[in-house]
Amino acid sequence: MVGQAGGDATGVAVVTGASSGIGAVYADRLAARGHDLLLVARRADRLRQLAQELSDRHGVQVQTATADLAEPESLARVEALVRESNAVLLVNNAGAGGLGPTAAISADRVENVVRLNITALSRLSHAVLEGFRSRGAGTLVNIGSIIALSPSPSAAAYSGSKAYVLNFTRSLQAEYADTAIRIQLVQPGPIRTEFFTAAGVSESVFPEDSYLTAEQLVDAALAGLDAGELVTTPTVAETGIWEALEAARLAFMEAARSGQVAERYRVGEESLA
Numbered sequence: 001m002v003g004q005a006g007g008d009a010t011g012v013a014v015v016t017g018a019s020s021g022i023g024a025v026y027a028d029r030l031a032a033r034g035h036d037l038l039l040v041a042r043r044a045d046r047l048r049q050l051a052q053e054l055s056d057r058h059g060v061q062v063q064t065a066t067a068d069l070a071e072p073e074s075l076a077r078v079e080a081l082v083r084e085s086n087a088v089l090l091v092n093n094a095g096a097g098g099l100g101p102t103a104a105i106s107a108d109r110v111e112n113v114v115r116l117n118i119t120a121l122s123r124l125s126h127a128v129l130e131g132f133r134s135r136g137a138g139t140l141v142n143i144g145s146i147i148a149l150s151p152s153p154s155a156a157a158y159s160g161s162k163a164y165v166l167n168f169t170r171s172l173q174a175e176y177a178d179t180a181i182r183i184q185l186v187q188p189g190p191i192r193t194e195f196f197t198a199a200g201v202s203e204s205v206f207p208e209d210s211y212l213t214a215e216q217l218v219d220a221a222l223a224g225l226d227a228g229e230l231v232t233t234p235t236v237a238e239t240g241i242w243e244a245l246e247a248a249r250l251a252f253m254e255a256a257r258s259g260q261v262a263e264r265y266r267v268g269e270e271s272l273a
């Protein structure tokens with residue numbers, strides 16, 4: 001059985017950030033599942049070459065859109081293309097790190113991370129969900145990161161942006177829980193791609209043996225999608241860890257809605273009594 005993604009096969013799948021790394025592997029795997037493709041990134045030459053390879057190898061139609069998704073006008077153009085394409089699947093994968101101590105990187109780089117990782121992902125999710133609602137089906141895959149759970153020096157905007165992806169995607173899942181629309185959050189750990197050099201740092205920030213290849217990540221993420229997972233973190237062997245995090249989150253929310261000021265903050269009350 002082809003599974004979740006295959007349920008929509010033969011329709012158009014959109015992959016952002018398809019010119020390298022994780023996005024290029026998604027493009028290949030989705031073409032192998034029979035999807036025609038709309039591939040988006042800034043590097044036209046890379047997209048053209050990949051489009052030719054995939055249509056030769058898999059016999060699918062591949063359209064490319066050269067666009068800087070951090071630029072509002074280009075993003076609006078891609079939103080329109082996504083609507084016109086009647087896409088059945090979107091992989092919101094394009095992302096940037098803007099890594100380095102916040103004082104050492106420009107405000108423009110910080111804003112670029114927000115525009116690409118947050119604004120573009122949100123607007124494209126919105127665009128594709130419109131079509132999914134009218135057809136009653138579709139698959140949205142948002143690429144987050146394990147750093148969503150780890151506030152990190154030298155990755156303040158990046159970590160914050162991926163925390164947004166986590167909460168945005170989990171909230172959408174709750175909104176669409178009773179429909180046939182499938183929404184998956186994928187949380188990669190370190191993956192050997194161009195990401196770190198594009199972000200201006202060396203790959204050696206993590207131990208050598210902590211990296212997966214983009215192929216390992218995407219094949220595992222698609223297995224998670226096929227299994228109906230809402231959140232897929234391919235490197236975590238013990239699923240109980242995520243369940244414990246969820247339980248702690250729910251306990252925190254319950255405690256935070258107590259309607260009472262906690263004892264340790266009632267500093268003025270003794271002297272009033």
Ligand SMILES: NC(=O)c1ccc[n+]([C@@H]2O[C@H](COP(=O)([O-])OP(=O)(O)OC[C@H]3O[C@@H](n4cnc5c(N)ncnc54)[C@H](OP(=O)(O)O)[C@@H]3O)[C@@H](O)[C@H]2O)c1
Pocket residue numbers: 016017018019020021022023040041042043044046067068069070093094095096116143144145146187188189190191192193194195196198214
């Ligand atoms: N690698 C990791 O360790 C890791 C870990 C966790 C999460 N992730 C996430 O995985 C996703 C893919 O990253 P990757 O590792 O595959 O890195 P990558 O090889 O650098 O790929 C990033 C892709 O995004 C595209 N992109 C970057 N800026 C863009 C812009 N302004 N407009 C349009 N496209 C843009 C790039 O293409 P162009 O340069 O041609 O535009 C490229 O295709 C990202 O969301 C990243 O945050 C990666």
